[in-house]
Amino acid sequence: MTTPPRYEVAIIGAGPIGIELAVCLKLAGVPYLQLDAGQIGHTISWWPRNTSFFSTSERLAIAGVPIPNNHQQRSTGEEYLAYLRAVVEQFDLDIHSYEPVTALARDEGGFTLATSPLAGERAYRARRVVLAIGDMHFPMCLDIPGEELPHVSHYFRDPHEYFRRRLLIVGGKNSAVEAALRCWRAGARVTISYRRAGFDEKRIKHWLLPDLAAQIEAGTIAFLPETAPIAITPTHVELARCAGAAPLPGATIRHETDFVLLNTGFRGDQSLLECMGVELVGPNRVPVFDAETMETNVPGLYLAGTVAAGIQQRYSLFIENCHEHAGKITRAITGQWPRTLGDVPSRTYGLAFERYEAN
Numbered sequence: 561m562t563t564p565p566r567y568e569v570a571i572i573g574a575g576p577i578g579i580e581l582a583v584c585l586k587l588a589g590v591p592y593l594q595l596d597a598g599q600i601g602h603t604i605s606w607w608p609r610n611t612s613f614f615s616t617s618e619r620l621a622i623a624g625v626p627i628p629n630n631h632q633q634r635s636t637g638e639e640y641l642a643y644l645r646a647v648v649e650q651f652d653l654d655i656h657s658y659e660p661v662t663a664l665a666r667d668e669g670g671f672t673l674a675t676s677p678l679a680g681e682r683a684y685r686a687r688r689v690v691l692a693i694g695d696m697h698f699p700m701c702l703d704i705p706g707e708e709l710p711h712v713s714h715y716f717r718d719p720h721e722y723f724r725r726r727l728l729i730v731g732g733k734n735s736a737v738e739a740a741l742r743c744w745r746a747g748a749r750v751t752i753s754y755r756r757a758g759f760d761e762k763r764i765k766h767w768l769l770p771d772l773a774a775q776i777e778a779g780t781i782a783f784l785p786e787t788a789p790i791a792i793t794p795t796h797v798e799l800a801r802c803a804g805a806a807p808l809p810g811a812t813i814r815h816e817t818d819f820v821l822l823n824t825g826f827r828g829d830q831s832l833l834e835c836m837g838v839e840l841v842g843p844n845r846v847p848v849f850d851a852e853t854m855e856t857n858v859p860g861l862y863l864a865g866t867v868a869a870g871i872q873q874r875y876s877l878f879i880e881n882c883h884e885h886a887g888k889i890t891r892a893i894t895g896q897w898p899r900t901l902g903d904v905p906s907r908t909y910g911l912a913f914e915r916y917e918a919n
Contacts, residue, residue, distance in 0.1 A: 567593040569893065570673055570686035572664075572832070574600040574655050576879050577865035578692030579644060580622035581886040583651050584898040588890060593684055594653065595675060597660035601644045603696050607637040608716045608742070614734065614765055619880035623647060624900025664689065664832055670860060690854075690889060692864040695828035695872055702730075702824060706792030712820040719746035722819055728797055730789055731823030732756060733763045737772050739821060744781050751782040751815065753789065753797075755805040787813060792820055827871045836861055846870035853892040854885050862889050 569585060571578050574596035585592045599605060612634040613620060617627040620635060627635055627643050635643070648655060656677070663674035670687040699714035701707060716735065719742045729740050732754030744750045761769055775781040784799065788807045791798040796816045800807035830845060838856045839848040847863055847870060849856045854863050864885040869877040883902040890898045 564672070564683040564685045565593075566685040566687075567591050568686070569593070569688045569690060570595065570671065570684060571690045571692055571864075572596075572661050572673075573692035573694060573865070573867075574657065575603060575692060575694050575865060576601065576620070576622050576644065577882045577885055578690075579647060579653065579655075580883065580901065581690060581692065581864050581889060582653050582655070583623040583647070583900070584886050584890040585893070586651060586653065587898065587900070588894045588896065590893060593656070593686060595656045595659050595661055595673070597658070599657050600648060600655060601641050603694055604637045604641055606715060606717075608739070609718050610636050610638070611738065612636050613640065615878060615880045618903045621903040622883065622901075623651070624903070625650065626903055661832065664836060666836065666858065666860070688860045688862065688893065690862040690864050691832060691867055693829065693832065693867050695866040695869060695877075696826040697829035698827055699822070700825040700827055702789065702822065704790055704792065706797075707822070709792060709794060709820075711794070711818065712792055712822065714822045714824065714826075716821055716823070719743040719748065722746065722748035722750075725749070725818040726816065727751070727819045727821060728753060728815060728817040729821045729823060730754075731825075732759050733823070733825075734765055734768070736821075736823035737764050737768050739823060740781055741768060741771055741775070743821075744775065751784060751817070753784045753787045753799055753815070755786065755788045755802045755807075757785050784813070784815070789820075828867060830871075833867075840870065842870075844870040844872065852888060854888050855892065862892070864889060 568590050569592040571582055571592060571594040574594055582592060582594050617635045620640060621627045625647050629639060659675045659677040661673055662676045665672045670685060671689045673684045675682045716739045722743045724747050727743055727748045728751050729736050730753050740750050740752050759769060776783045786802040787799040788802050789797050790800045790807060796814050797820060799813040799815055833847055836858050838858055841848060847856055847868060849863050849868060856863060865882045866877045887897050887901050
């Protein structure tokens with residue numbers, strides 16, 4: 561029987577923070593393994609075309625490598641994926657993409673990982689494991705009749721699909737507002753249903769909300785405030801009136817539409833956390849971990865990136881405020897804070913390194 565290869569660290573996930581941690585470990589000479597069920601930056605790859613980040617580019621940069629562009633504006637998803645590919649190439653990172661982890665178990669010597677790539681099952685051993693799996697694996701379903709119909713989607717791909725068709729968008733946060741404006745400008749007849757009376761300016765890109773307000777006032781985009789879908793049919797959606805975001809019993813609104821876009825958010829897959837016995841706390845099921853090391857209540861198991869926030873109903877962790885996770889984990893493993901995190905060494909994380917060295 562072949563002995564599984566052994567590594568000091570196994571990183572599960574190859575999003576931005578997982579890649580940043582891999583750079584830190586490689587530069588520190590730590591033998592590591594990195595696995596991802598899809599391609600690098602998989603979550604970003606299914607964003608709608610030409611969608612820009614909420615964060616500015618310098619806040620998204622990783623491993624001390626600035627993001628170059630020719631417009632000095634926020635990066636699109638496509639630009640950022642090209643940047644991630646360039647970082648992987650620059651540091652020659654060995655990433656096992658399309659190799660999902662199917663089982664993870666802890667034993668006396670560390671952890672055993674089982675994977676199922678296309679070529680067949682594999683096994684690995686690692687002294688430590690870092691979960692950098694993100695928090696957007698599945699859409700938050702409404703569990704209403706008709707949600708599975710072919711003209712209903714939780715994923716906004718391209719506004720061209722809705723040209724000269726009636727589109728009902730359900731939601732009132734950033735993704736719903738952006739989808740409404742882009743689809744209207746692509747020629748769709750757009751209506752927004754939102755369970756609250758108005759939009760929260762803190763949850764929406766600052767340049768989008770005035771634009772949406774102007775279109776609603778002009779009547780070019782219709783708005784159905786304090787409504788929520790309770791059933792979807794091939795021809796229409798039944799909407800209930802809401803009070804305090806909760807649907808009310810009684811008469812409903814029948815809204816005729818050709819397509820329905822449910823911008824109701826996403827949730828992470830916490831099955832690996834559950835199978836390992838990580839304690840999950842509160843309605844957001846936030847994992848318990850040491851804020852100084854990112855180590856969970858399971859010895860040797862660490863968290864990096866947005867997975868540390870649990871099921872984010874109100875987002876608190878993004879790429880821009882997770883860079884320090886890579887630093888904390890690197891320091892916990894090597895005893896040294898990495899010299900390159902985030903944008904460039906001389907900025908925020910360079911100062912953090914200097915403070916750590918001074919202490």
